[in-house]
Amino acid sequence: MRNSLKTAEQKVEVRKGKLKKIYQDRSLYMLVLPSILTIFFFRYLTMPGVLMAFQNFKIFDGIAGSQWVGLDNARKILSQGALKAAVGNTVFLSIGSLVFSFPCPIFLSLLIIEVQNQKFKKVIQTLSYLPHFLSWMAIVGLIQLVFGRDGLINDFRMWLGAEERIMYLAQQKNFVPLILGTGLWQGLGWSTILHLANLSAINPELYEAAEIDGAGYFQRLKYITFPHMMPSIVLQLIFRVGGIFGDNFELIYGLQNPFIDYEVISTIVMKTGVLNGQYSLSVCMSLIMACLSLLLTLGVNWFSKKVTGTGIF
Amino acid sequence: MRKRTLSRKIFDVCNVIFLSLLVVTMVLPYVNILAKAFNDAEDTKMGGIVFWPRKPTLYNFQTVMGSDGFMRAVFVSVARCLSGAGLALVVQFMAAYTFTHKDLIGRTGILVYYMIPGYVGGGIITQYILFSNLGLFNNFMLYILPGCFNMFEMVIIRTFINGLPKGLTEAAKLDGASDMGILLRIVIPLCKPIMATTLLWSVIAHWNDWSTTFYFFTDERLYTLSYLLMKVLKEAAAIQEMIKSALMNGIILEIKSVTTEALQAAQVIITTAPIVFSYPFLQKYFIKGAVIGAIKD
Numbered sequence: 001m002r003n004s005l006k007t008a009e010q011k012v013e014v015r016k017g018k019l020k021k022i023y024q025d026r027s028l029y030m031l032v033l034p035s036i037l038t039i040f041f042f043r044y045l046t047m048p049g050v051l052m053a054f055q056n057f058k059i060f061d062g063i064a065g066s067q068w069v070g071l072d073n074a075r076k077i078l079s080q081g082a083l084k085a086a087v088g089n090t091v092f093l094s095i096g097s098l099v100f101s102f103p104c105p106i107f108l109s110l111l112i113i114e115v116q117n118q119k120f121k122k123v124i125q126t127l128s129y130l131p132h133f134l135s136w137m138a139i140v141g142l143i144q145l146v147f148g149r150d151g152l153i154n155d156f157r158m159w160l161g162a163e164e165r166i167m168y169l170a171q172q173k174n175f176v177p178l179i180l181g182t183g184l185w186q187g188l189g190w191s192t193i194l195h196l197a198n199l200s201a202i203n204p205e206l207y208e209a210a211e212i213d214g215a216g217y218f219q220r221l222k223y224i225t226f227p228h229m230m231p232s233i234v235l236q237l238i239f240r241v242g243g244i245f246g247d248n249f250e251l252i253y254g255l256q257n258p259f260i261d262y263e264v265i266s267t268i269v270m271k272t273g274v275l276n277g278q279y280s281l282s283v284c285m286s287l288i289m290a291c292l293s294l295l296l297t298l299g300v301n302w303f304s305k306k307v308t309g310t311g312i313f
Numbered sequence: 314m315r316k317r318t319l320s321r322k323i324f325d326v327c328n329v330i331f332l333s334l335l336v337v338t339m340v341l342p343y344v345n346i347l348a349k350a351f352n353d354a355e356d357t358k359m360g361g362i363v364f365w366p367r368k369p370t371l372y373n374f375q376t377v378m379g380s381d382g383f384m385r386a387v388f389v390s391v392a393r394c395l396s397g398a399g400l401a402l403v404v405q406f407m408a409a410y411t412f413t414h415k416d417l418i419g420r421t422g423i424l425v426y427y428m429i430p431g432y433v434g435g436g437i438i439t440q441y442i443l444f445s446n447l448g449l450f451n452n453f454m455l456y457i458l459p460g461c462f463n464m465f466e467m468v469i470i471r472t473f474i475n476g477l478p479k480g481l482t483e484a485a486k487l488d489g490a491s492d493m494g495i496l497l498r499i500v501i502p503l504c505k506p507i508m509a510t511t512l513l514w515s516v517i518a519h520w521n522d523w524s525t526t527f528y529f530f531t532d533e534r535l536y537t538l539s540y541l542l543m544k545v546l547k548e549a550a551a552i553q554e555m556i557k558s559a560l561m562n563g564i565i566l567e568i569k570s571v572t573t574e575a576l577q578a579a580q581v582i583i584t585t586a587p588i589v590f591s592y593p594f595l596q597k598y599f600i601k602g603a604v605i606g607a608i609k610d
Contacts, residue, residue, distance in 0.1 A: 031407035042459040043430035049439025135521030141581035273438040286436025
């Protein structure tokens with residue numbers, strides 16, 4: 001063992017060298033200090049708050065003075081139908097958007113890359129990115145107005161000769177399709193950027209050679225295009241799966257109205273926590289979700305590394 | 314030039330038609346709301362407004378802009394965007410530059426330190442309790458400080474700096490320049506494009522955010538434009554108050570034709586106009602960096 005042969009003197013030398021290096025780089029450490037302090041103050045300082053999940057937290061008693069209740073909050077969450085439903089809805093929406101809106105940008109980029117006219121291609125791309133830069137609240141506004149009683153959709157239906165105007169946004173059955181559709185609409189164009197970058201990085205000679213060998217479009221897709229896109233698709237997929245317990249508070253809260261009874265984790269955390277003051281319950285819920293997300297991300301990462309050789313960690 | 318087969322030609326035509334239709338669905342809602350915001354409210358109810366106002370009026374905009382608190386909200390939003398995005402750029406850039414030094418002792422440790430809060434935490438309520446204990450509610454600093462470090466943007470800047478020609482910094486080092494000297498005289502001037510991109514992204518994030526106000530602000534004087542939009546879309550009372558105060562302020566003289574939808578349309582347009590109408594001119598900055606961010610290194 002070489003390490004054990006090192007004399008104490010050498011060890012001191014190494015440590016001195018390290019200290020010297022740190023001293024030399026002191027200006028670099030100063031540069032990261034602001035970000036370290038920001039993260040500490042606004043993120044790490046909230047961590048003791050996690051303890052609220054195991055308490056019956058009263059805001060005037062603080063974390064130190066509140067009563068400890070162990071896992072009572074978790075039990076309460078599992079026994080309350082509304083909370084369980086919110087978890088189910090969140091997972092359902094995430095899986096829905098994974099199945100529904102994850103493959104779409106891939107297909108769209110395959111179509112865009114085939115466009116011959118470069119100018120047209122540019123216009124298509126630029127316009128399709130636009131929804132990504134609108135705020136979710138503005139998008140909620142657009143939806144309310146387009147699907148509303150006097151909106152574009154109803155106008156069109158009346159023009160086609162429909163009998164009466166429909167209040168789409170007040171119907172429970174439209175809520176989930178609306179959330180999923182809006183998510184797709186907002187991110188569709190923007191998500192193609194990465195796929196298009198990957199596609200245009202493929203060596204055209206590969207396609208030419210394949211074509212000479214008599215490969216049709218779908219064979220080229222199978223043997224050249226998809227293998228090339230796969231690593232980045234897998235990475236994105238891992239992130240998405242890890243986010244299954246997350247939801248889009250701004251969109252869902254925005255579209256909720258008195259006629260809709262559909263809660264997800266973030267909206268119910270906000271309502272039980274901020275509006276009803278049941279802090280412990282909502283912290284406990286966030287905590288459970290965070291743990292599940294972490295486990296899921298690690299699990300998918302492990303699985304992906306094993307099967308495809310790529311992972312985020 | 315390869316000869317195009319018939320099936321290829323048919324595909325091309327269908328492709329162009331499909332993509333055009335798709336883009337129409339992206340743009341049409343906005344164009345339609347724009348037309349409705351400029352159209353007389355009662356007239357809009359008759360239907361048929363698609364691209365263009367039929368009875369043009371500025372009444373909807375006057376009502377929105379003349380209501381109490383509107384100008385203040387514009388001011389707060391602009392102040393927030395400028396200070397928040399400026400600060401974020403400085404903080405992120407400094408950190409990014411440090412992380413381009415691969416031999417820095419403790420580099421991995423700091424990166425892990427940044428990443429832990431992304432996976433551990435009790436969510437919004439713990440923040441709510443912390444800020445209320447610290448007495449930070451209704452403090453303008455809450456708009457700019459918590460968001461001043463975004464790891465994703467930091468990584469993008471770092472990747473960009475790593476992509477700069479190595480020779481420049483090495484030559485400067487041989488000439489005896491310090492790390493700070495290299496940063497100020499060589500790296501920063503070369504990084505203008507990526508700085509513009511991340512700055513723009515932060516400006517948009519600050520402009521669009523309403524939930525910070527929603528959770529931590531009760532003081533009307535600190536409401537932002539995006540928060541006003543939320544109130545106008547979600548709270549029927551907000552519309553009534555808006556009309557009342559615009560009347561009281563003498564901006565509009567009578568309640569002519571007015572509907573909730575028309576005012577909501579005007580508010581949506583006002584809130585999004587700075588982004589939508591600067592987009593064509595700044596789009597290369599908007600988009601640059603999106604690809605850099607996806608490269609893993």
